[in-house]
């Protein structure tokens with residue numbers, strides 16, 4: 117069921133926006149887990165759930181805990197947290213590639229026992245950040261504190277094994293950077309970040325497939341193109357044929373890339389994990405390991421810095437070269453936290469410049485996912501240009517951590533203004549402010565709740 121959007125030009129008041137955001141999360145609540153969007157994404161997505169739990173924490177601590185618990189219940193034996201946990205009740209034609217397509221992954225040595233319920237990929241590790249924040253929010257609200265604290269102890273070993281998986285199977289080089297096997301693992305699927313590396317992937321023989329996603333958006337240009345999708349599906353084929361074995365994929369997968377955004381999120385997630393370790397009294401040995409991961413992660417990001425562009429770049433392990441695209445992922449050192457004040461200054465300048473939030477034609481001064489001057493920039497196409505509220509949240513949170521409070525507050529006000537039509541779009545056209553992709557996207561509603569609470573506390577009453 118859709119809510120009626122307010123008449124054009126009439127933005128919602130803060131209280132009404134919070135009520136609507138909460139209603140979106142409730143409507144997408146499938147009982148213990150939340151679908152990422154009402155029709156386009158009928159399953160549980162990994163990093164969406166982390167942000168969703170942060171939003172839910174403002175409504176009900178127990179429900180926020182449950183969101184992460186359900187996801188972690190599907191963790192693989194090697195620690196991997198799967199990128200999708202499929203809804204067994206969703207009709208097969210509702211999403212592709214769905215559980216049937218991933219069924220063979222259930223035979224992988226490391227797959228969880230039981231029927232095929234997950235994909236064989238993973239996504240950026242925002243979960244420890246969410247678990248830590250659930251407690252913080254509970255303490256601020258004075259509700260569910262005991263439950264949130266108890267959950268720390270339950271989630272800690274699972275999060276530790278998730279991070280260990282990323283630090284080992286996804287970083288055999290010990291570089292501090294996370295390797296991904298598929299653009300879907302980055303969460304920024306068709307970003308120009310991956311164009312050069314994907315251009316080297318030759319698509320082989322594979323069965324025909326249908327694209328249900330195109331039926332859920334008003335305009336196909338908002339979604340990845342046919343050739344982009346063919347490459348996505350071909351990589352899924354290779355990953356399945358390798359039994360999702362990380363060692364085999366390291367040797368054979370044509371797409372093998374160090375992802376700076378996922379690596380930056382991992383640094384912050386490790387900081388959150390370290391705090392959790394302290395709160396539950398985990399062994400000093402664990403804490404030493406986590407501290408080492410944090411240091412190594414920051415060092416790895418340091419090495420990906422491009423002085424000429426003033427941004428951080430992903431690295432193509434197959435081609436042995438950096439991937440030179442100016443996208444929002446270039447702010448990875450800001451997201452991870454950098455000890456270098458000159459680097460922080462350079463990044464803040466880039467953020468304010470016409471390459472990102474300072475472009476004069478923007479509807480709101482919010483950073484597009486791709487620099488409008490990039491040749492592959494497209495204002496409507498998914499991760500090639502639109503503004504993503506969840507990225508705004510990450511930047512806002514990182515700015516606060518960097519001590520840039522004023523800048524963070526400005527960003528938050530604009531990000532909320534963008535959402536004030538109450539539609540909670542998946543992403544937004546940067547110049548017109550039109551919501552694109554799915555309406556009522558869960559993580560958009562969730563970050564709105566977190567921002568609104570930061571503003572004046574979330575009230576369910578308008």
Ligand code: 2M8
Nearest residue numbers: 152157161163164300302303304305
């Ligand atoms: C998008 O990704 C899925 C594939 O995982 C898709 O396009 O079908 C991305 O925006 C991703 O970051 C997000 O987690 C997912 C669900 O919101 O949608």
